[in-house]
Amino acid sequence: MALQGSLLDQIDDVGLRPLVGAIRRVELTRGAWIDLRPGWLTGADELFSRLSLGGSAGVDWQGERRQMYDREVATPRLLRFYHAHETLPDPVLTQARSALSAHYRGELGEPFTTAGMCLYRDGRDSVAWHGDRIGRSNTHDTMVAIVSIGQPRTFAMRPVGGGASIRHTLGHGDLIVMGGSAQRTWEHAIPKSSKATGPRISIQFRPYDVR
Ligand SMILES: O=C(O)CCC(=O)C(=O)O
DSSP: OOOOOOHHHHHOOOOOOOOTOOOOOEEEEEEEEEETTTTTTEEEEHHHHHHHHOOGOOOOOOOOOEEETTTTEEOEEEEEEOOOOOOOOHHHHHHHHHHHHHHHHEEEEEEEEEEEEEEETTTOOOOEEEEEOOHHHSSSSEEEEEEEEOOOOOEEETTSSSSEEEEEOOOTTTEEEEEHHHHHHHEEOHHHHHHHOEEEEEEEETTEEEE
């Protein structure tokens, strides 16, 4: 997988910039909101290299299959889900989870615990419109925080039941947090791209029993 690096990433060690004072909140409809913190993670290209290695040095990426009408097809992205008790594949991800838990403690009332990871190998990899509605997020407000590294991809959101979609281009260490009712009243997707597109990894931090 060829990653075209960002100049900014090349001059930074892997780490985190501050959250306080650097987050922009966008209120959506029906009690949903997003927080945006571009370039939160520094050294994103270096982290990408570490995580995209297979085997013991990186992440044991797994393909998934799903039933589509009468045939089984491969899900178009690779995945690895880290349960709360598992060690995350890089110390900076543990720091990121702690920093998010500390920053949102008052508003969320509980820590982020799990880390879902997705590898989009090129523009053909994608995820269709959905809300993260397994568990308490099906009935309660919550937060899902996503850090994107690698090539930027469109992160699209639209209201459930219809309405204009919004789009943000996320990669190279950008953070988006979906909050309030966003998992119930809005949907999100990473659309396919017909342009030449390098690989992207997203890391999603969620509280217990939200998926
Ligand atoms: O890759 C992303 O940023 C979104 C991932 C996502 O929506 C999911 O895995 O539920």
